[in-house]
Structures are given as C-alpha cells and as structure tokens.
Amino acid sequence: MRLRLRRFPLTKAVPLAISRGSTSAVEHLLVVLEHDGITGCGETGGFDTGHRAYETTAIAAELEALAPCLVPMAPEPLQALEPLLAGLSPPARCGLDLALHDWWGQRLGQPLHRLWSLDPGACVATSVTLGLGEPAAVLARLERWWQQLPATRIKLKLGSPDGLAHDLALLETVAAALEQRRRATGVACELQVDANGGWTLDAARAMLEPLARAGVVLLEQPLAPQADAEADTAGFAALHPLCPLPLVADESCWDLADLLRQAPHVDGINIKLLKSGGLAEAxxxxxxxxxxxxxxxxxxxxxAALLNGAAAQLLPLVNWPDLDSHLNLVDDPFSGLHLDADVLVPPSGAGLGISLRQEPC
Structure with a gap:
C-alpha cells in the first residue's frame, strides 16, 4: 500500500464568523492511497473546537510517519488496520479512513451507501449557515443563499461575543425574514440555532423562551465543551429538563463513548467526520x-466536496443534514456532490463517488 499527501487551499466566498472567531480560508490535505491498481482518496484538515485543536501540519506529520508501516499491508480487511488507525488523532484517522473506504468501494464497484444498504430516497434537505454579524449583513447572506438554492433549512449562529442583546437582535431579524418569505412564497423555512458553546448555563436558560417564541426547531451546543467529561455532561444535564426544543450536542460529542455519555441529556448529536475519525465510527x-x-x-x-461527499454516504440515517461548507468555496478541487433542490444526493459512483477536478497545488 502506498500513501501520498497533497496540501491544498480552500477559500470561502463569504467568511464565516462563529462564537470562537472568523474563518475565510483553510489548508486541507488530500490523502491518496494506492494498491493493486486502485486509488482511494480522503480529505482531512485542522480544526479547533475551543477545548481541542489540531493543526494540518501536525496531521500531515502523523500520516507521513505511518506511511512506511502501510507498505507491506493491504487495504482489506480493514479490521487488520484498526490497531494502526487507533493511534492516530481523529482528523489524521479520518483522512486515512476515508481513503480506505473509497478504495474498498471502488474495489467492489459500488457506492458506500449501497454496500451499507442505505436508501438514498430517505435523504432530507440540508441546512445552510448564517454566521455571526450585524443584522443587515446576516440578511444579505441569507439572500445570497436563496439565490443559490431553495434553502428551506436555515442554521443561525449565535453565542456572540457582543452578548445576548446581539444574539436576540439577530434571532428576531432572521425569524422575521423567514416569516416574510413564507408569506411571499408560501414555503415555510425551518430555523435552527447553533451557539457553538458561546453561552453560560444562565445565558442559555435566558435564551430558551425567545428561541421557542421565534419558532426555532433545535438548539445546538449552547454550552462550552469541557475537557472533563463529567463536567461536560453536567451542563447538558442541567439544561435539558428546561429546554422546550430539541437539544443537540456537537463539540461535546466526538465518538461513541461521548454519545452514550450524553444520550440521557440530549435529543440529538452532530456527527462530523473530522471529530469521529472517519466513516467507521460515524x-x-x-x-x-x-x-x-x-x-x-x-x-x-x-x-471540500470530498469530505462532505463522504459524509453524504450516511445521509439516509440523518435527520438534520448540515453539509453546506463546499457550497461556500471558490476553489473546491472536487466534483460529484450534487443537490436536488436543497437535498444533497449521496454520490452514486463507486466508493465515495467524488472526483478530483484538478490536482491540488
């Protein structure tokens, strides 16, 4: 087995601001695995959840150090590689896991969702994201989304460093815009809120009634994730009995162990492949x-579309898709991830079903 890495830039058409800061561009890694005339590809990159952070350079170093160990091995059975993958950080494991699954699907000539007996017809609309900002700028971003696709599910980022008054103004502005669109078009839009851990427990409690009044359908990660698992669980346990809408854990839920720990105190979880370490855990x-x-x-x-295309293989199991990042890129090197209105369609090609449009620099 031969492993190669290529770095490539990703630039957002519209920068995204959340409670922890703003992002306009990142650098990711293309992970290429070659064996027996078949090439599998994965994507990974650094990220920061506030209590855990990974740098792309360090991820690349992990994979480069592992590459010689892979030379005498084969991509299947995947179980034989599990001890090697277990020692990697979640994003490094994700890049290799995706390449292995892509290779496996291509070897069998089938998309992963078919190998897992999932039904592409069960997929529902993806949400699109509105970052933090002044109300006028957030409304302009919403209009830009509506020019790009139907966008019937809207995720609003709150948890502003400027405090709850700013959050309340944004919430009121966006809720009013969605109601205006409903009256004009007859199409109702769903409003989700993600605070990205930007609230204290008291602030989250204070926001529950305004959120419910605005028709918000779910609240994601209102509290800052804690490195101590017991303290992290305690925050959700205190808020959940008071919350009149579904409470979803994101930064506080990385793997199956976190899911089981949080399960009594949440109504849902946000799975991200870079957190979970790839498709196997996801x-x-x-x-x-x-x-x-x-x-x-x-x-x-x-x-980019490679990571989101991998995640899209699981969409038949997903209630709330939130895979819009590739739709906000000006230099995505991948193709093959398509929309039917605002429903992402799991790629039908073998493996991940995503193609390299151009070789990353």
Missing amino acids: LLMARTARRLGLGVMMGCYSD
Missing part, C-alpha cells in the same frame, strides 16, 4: 443514536 454512531431514539445531525467544518 456509521456506528449514527446507527446507535437512532436505536436510542436520538436525532442525528451530520455536520462539517470548512470542508
């Missing part, structure tokens, strides 16, 4: 969450 988490009666969100960071 599939297990999605199936477990559904068995436990929890809603599943599938999210992204500043990801």
Whole structure:
C-alpha cells in the first residue's frame, strides 16, 4: 500500500464568523492511497473546537510517519488496520479512513451507501449557515443563499461575543425574514440555532423562551465543551429538563463513548467526520443514536466536496443534514456532490463517488 499527501487551499466566498472567531480560508490535505491498481482518496484538515485543536501540519506529520508501516499491508480487511488507525488523532484517522473506504468501494464497484444498504430516497434537505454579524449583513447572506438554492433549512449562529442583546437582535431579524418569505412564497423555512458553546448555563436558560417564541426547531451546543467529561455532561444535564426544543450536542460529542455519555441529556448529536475519525465510527454512531431514539445531525467544518461527499454516504440515517461548507468555496478541487433542490444526493459512483477536478497545488 502506498500513501501520498497533497496540501491544498480552500477559500470561502463569504467568511464565516462563529462564537470562537472568523474563518475565510483553510489548508486541507488530500490523502491518496494506492494498491493493486486502485486509488482511494480522503480529505482531512485542522480544526479547533475551543477545548481541542489540531493543526494540518501536525496531521500531515502523523500520516507521513505511518506511511512506511502501510507498505507491506493491504487495504482489506480493514479490521487488520484498526490497531494502526487507533493511534492516530481523529482528523489524521479520518483522512486515512476515508481513503480506505473509497478504495474498498471502488474495489467492489459500488457506492458506500449501497454496500451499507442505505436508501438514498430517505435523504432530507440540508441546512445552510448564517454566521455571526450585524443584522443587515446576516440578511444579505441569507439572500445570497436563496439565490443559490431553495434553502428551506436555515442554521443561525449565535453565542456572540457582543452578548445576548446581539444574539436576540439577530434571532428576531432572521425569524422575521423567514416569516416574510413564507408569506411571499408560501414555503415555510425551518430555523435552527447553533451557539457553538458561546453561552453560560444562565445565558442559555435566558435564551430558551425567545428561541421557542421565534419558532426555532433545535438548539445546538449552547454550552462550552469541557475537557472533563463529567463536567461536560453536567451542563447538558442541567439544561435539558428546561429546554422546550430539541437539544443537540456537537463539540461535546466526538465518538461513541461521548454519545452514550450524553444520550440521557440530549435529543440529538452532530456527527462530523473530522471529530469521529472517519466513516467507521460515524456509521456506528449514527446507527446507535437512532436505536436510542436520538436525532442525528451530520455536520462539517470548512470542508471540500470530498469530505462532505463522504459524509453524504450516511445521509439516509440523518435527520438534520448540515453539509453546506463546499457550497461556500471558490476553489473546491472536487466534483460529484450534487443537490436536488436543497437535498444533497449521496454520490452514486463507486466508493465515495467524488472526483478530483484538478490536482491540488
């Protein structure tokens, strides 16, 4: 097995601001795995959740150090590689996991969702994201989304460093715009709120009534994630009995262990491949969450169509898709991830079903 890495830039058409800061561009890694005349590809990159952070350079170093160990091995059975993958950070493991799954699907000539017996017809609309900003700028971003696709599910970022008054103004502005669109078009838009850990417990409690009054359908990660698992769980446990809308854990839920710990205190989880370490853990988490009666969100960071195309293989298991990052890129080197109105369609090609439009620099 031969492993190669290529770095490539990703530039947002519209910078995204959340409670922890603003992002306009990132650098990601293309992970290329070659064996027996078949090439599998994965994507990974650095990210920061406030209590854990990974740099793309360090991820590349992990994979480069592992590459010699892979030379005498084969991509299947994947179980034989699990001890090697277990020692990697989640984003490094994700890049290799995706390349391995892409290789496997191509070897069998089938998309992953078909190999997992998932139904592409069960997919629902993806949300699109409105970052923090002044109300007029946020409304302009919303109009830009509506020019690009139907966008019937809107995710509003709150948790502003400027405080709850700013959050309330944004919430009121966006809710009014959605109601105006409903009256004009007859199409109702769903409003979700993601605070990205920007609220204290008291602030989150204070926001519950305004959120419900504005018709918000779910609240994602209102509290800052804690490195201590017991303290992290305690925050959700204190808020959940008071919350009149579904409460979803994102930065506080990385893997199956986190899911099981949070399950009694949340109504859903946000799975992101860079957090979970790839598709193997993500599939297990999605199936477990559904068995436990929890809603599943599938999210992204500043990801290109390769990462989001991999996540899209799981969309038949997802209640709340949130895979819009590639739609906000001006230099995405990948193709093959398509929309039907505002519903992402799991790629039908073998493996991940995503093609390289141009070789990354």
